[in-house]
Amino acid sequence: MDPIAHPVPETDLLIDDPAPWSLRGVVLASAIWNVVAAVLWFISLIGIPLGILNLVLCAFEIRYLVRSATMTRIQAAEAARTLSSWEIGALLYTLGPFTCLLGIILRVLANKELARG
Numbered sequence: 001m002d003p004i005a006h007p008v009p010e011t012d013l014l015i016d017d018p019a020p021w022s023l024r025g026v027v028l029a030s031a032i033w034n035v036v037a038a039v040l041w042f043i044s045l046i047g048i049p050l051g052i053l054n055l056v057l058c059a060f061e062i063r064y065l066v067r068s069a070t071m072t073r074i075q076a077a078e079a080a081r082t083l084s085s086w087e088i089g090a091l092l093y094t095l096g097p098f099t100c101l102l103g104i105i106l107r108v109l110a111n112k113e114l115a116r117g
Helices: 021-043 046-067 073-094 097-116
Strands: none
Touching: 021 046, 021 097, 046 073, 046 097, 073 097
16 A cells, blocks of 8 residues: 555554553542442442442452553453443443443543554
8 A cells, every 4th residue: 555645644552552541540430439339229228239239340340450450452442341331231220320421431432442543
């Protein structure tokens, strides 16, 4: 291909760049919120199963945060996209609109990172 007819956009991104802090920050905010939501669900005794789901989701988010330090940018974005699906699905079970909102934000940021290459 002719580089003049088909210019390649210049970028400073590398495939093995670490996970971006935008993804880590949203996952951290969601983990903190899931702990708060679990405590709120545990206050009412009938909400204990819902609180357990929030704690399980929080455990997976903390695991993502720990593992993201060794992941590449692409791996972190793919893992964040998978995690966002679970956060969005949590709306159906725990009636947690804030968890779902953070999941949607995480999905958008992960897709943006994957589109960057």
